[in-house]
Amino acid sequence: MAKKKDTSKTNVAARLESKAQQQVCRFCGRKPEMVRQLTPSGKVQMFRKCCAEAGLVA
Numbered sequence: 001m002a003k004k005k006d007t008s009k010t011n012v013a014a015r016l017e018s019k020a021q022q023q024v025c026r027f028c029g030r031k032p033e034m035v036r037q038l039t040p041s042g043k044v045q046m047f048r049k050c051c052a053e054a055g056l057v058a
């Protein structure tokens with residue numbers, strides 16, 4: 001019977017998927033979402049919205 005040789009196709013898809021998964025926050029594992037926030041003292045602070053939504057930061 002005919003053999004299926006389409007494993008390379010799935011390899012490419014898996015590779016693309018793993019590449020997309022590199023774009024995740026290393027703290028919460030979600031899609032990184034950073035917002036700039038001004039502290040009361042006037043300093044700009046980066047705030048991880050993704051982590052806040054994941055419940056990692058208060």
Ligand SMILES: [Zn+2]
Nearest residue numbers: 025028050051
């Ligand atoms: Zn995060």
